[in-house]
Amino acid sequence: MNLLTDPVGITHYLIVGAILFVTGAVCMATKRNALGVLMGIELVLNGANVNFVAFGSEYLRPGVLGIGLDGQLIALFVIILAAAEAAVALAIVLNFYNNHSTVDVDRADELKG
Amino acid sequence: MEPINWHSVFFLVFALLACGFAVAVLLTSNIVRMAFYLVLSLAATSGLFFLAGADFVGAMQVMIYVGGTLVLLIFGVMLTAQGPFISMKTSAGEWTLGIMVGGLLLAVLLQAATSIDAWQPAAVIEGDSRPTATRLGMGLLGARVDKLDEVDPVQRGGMSGYLLPFEIVSVHLLVVLVGSAYLARPKKRVQNSSWEGLK
């Protein structure tokens, strides 16, 4: 198979990033468990990180610096902020669970008009 | 037979693991298994980062994302995984809608990814002079030492240091710490009328 012998380019990383992103987005859209939605968010951020690191890599495009370290630094910041956001989101979910005894997002309809 | 490009082989392995376990997260309805598959998917993504030459980001992904965020998530799962909430199924209508929109998005992204010729793999990767993490550290302190590798002076002008975002993120984390501690504090129970009779 030619994938085993040909070098890997940015395209391959972008495909992986796209699959992770779309899987996360569909996960956010279809899961009923609030924690499942959180996992979708993590997948989305991960897909974006893969893209950033791919563009910032100097091995995938030999000779072209591109965005250089920007890619890695942005990915670093995304990881940090994702951790922070997961902490806050989890606190909210736990509060919701304490008040409503359920983590089903379909039950969060008190503001439904 | 052409020599096998081991870089590509490992990329394929890690990419299949990452995508496969991500799809498994989507398809399974058991929340604990979802968390486990997510751990494996993110760990495989970290392998992808190492292959792209981003050693520090890869190690950070393992440490913070997998070792921190996902442990947090698993704690949340354990705390709320009581009987009926372990497996919640979504209706078929929602699945079709989700898959349709997701499929369209995937088609657009794949089309964009494969259509630009400049992104196709060009030459074989030579040499083993991996960049050190010192450049990342200097970048976070404001000195972009990789700026000098860029031959185009116009591009060089746009490369700035990351000291301000670094400080902002530090304060942000402090705010998040305080906020989460506040949100998750033990709350006073509402007094029932039956208790008042005992006083």
Add this chain to the structure above:
Amino acid sequence: MAEFLKQYLSPEWLAYAIVAFIHAFILINIVAVGALVFIWLERKVSGRIQDRLGPTRVGGKFGWLQTLADGLKLVTKEDLCPKGADQFLFLAAPYVSFCASFAAYMALPFADGWVGIRLNVAVFFIIAVIGLEVFGVILAGYASASKWSLFGAMREAAQVVSYEVPLGMCVVVPVLLAGSMDLVTIAQMQTAGATQMGWFTHWYVFNDPFTFITFWVYFTCATASVNRAPFDLAEAESELVAGFHTEYSGLRWSIFFMAEYGSMFAVSGLAALLFFGGWNGPLPITHWLGLADASNPVLHYAGNLLGALNFVFKCVVGVTFMMWVRWTLPRLRIDQVMTTCLKYCTPLAAAMFAGAVVWRFLLPGGLILPSDQGLVREAHTEIQAAAPSDPAAPAAADNTELAGDRVAHVTPQNELVGAGRGTH
């Protein structure tokens, strides 16, 4: 070795696969045989501390083969899976723990250049991967469908995740002193510069009082990280039946213990590399024997082998120390464990880090670290000349500056860093 084999085997990838397999085989044997030896050692040490002999029958007077007999017994046991358990997670959990523990050996150097892969961020990688072991424990605890297991798993997860914070801060102090996260570099910097002699006075633990205290804090945090007593509430036999591995039997149970002893060896190895000079002995024996910088490959190999044995000896001392502490001190309660972490270890680690920075600042040479000098010098000259630099130069400069003076100071570099930070 791969090039050597390539000439004899027609499919080229087979040569690489075989070489990779050999390296992996060596590393996994270190973990597996190490676990075997450590279990025997634990029984002997605990026996002696408790004024008894330990195993004395199997394999001669000292019971050398006792662990092997135990291993055989475990292999022949029935592989149970509780009925209410989540079967897939139950079966997979020990392997997650073991993989996390074993992955740390990829970046752990045994001698100068004898490392699975020489990562530039090796320290960070090892800390990150050791912290993954907790997943195996949590999954085991949950999937066993037994409340003892779940309690043990949750307590251990809280403990390991909390102790990662002071562990990371303690580990940063030797990284600060060496200027690199590369473990090979850190250990190389603990020789005395140009003469490359390995006297123990150059070890980082004796470098300044802050690093000395940091080592003890690191050791405490490392013991907590691998769940060794007095921090072993996860497997607290007297309280929780057997904690998270209650429902495991046979080979899966032994895989948990291989993971535990593997992690103990890995964190002892990290301590040896960061604080005790790694393969550089207390005495510069390889230098006296003329093996240090020999151009003859056989002598160089012999020098490295001596270094590797030295390193393994230090790790075994570390592990024995952990065992000694285990059988001497009583177990801590979970609230005591958390208090130790958050009220004692973390502030102490932070204070030591601040102290080490100030100590470094007071030394002549300021904050320029020797392994940075190459990169900073390159950047400085290139900014002056306003010309693109050779991308391979910083990496080469990093390697060549290793043997340079530890207290070299050049004013232009100070100015550059001052300009970059705006503080001087």
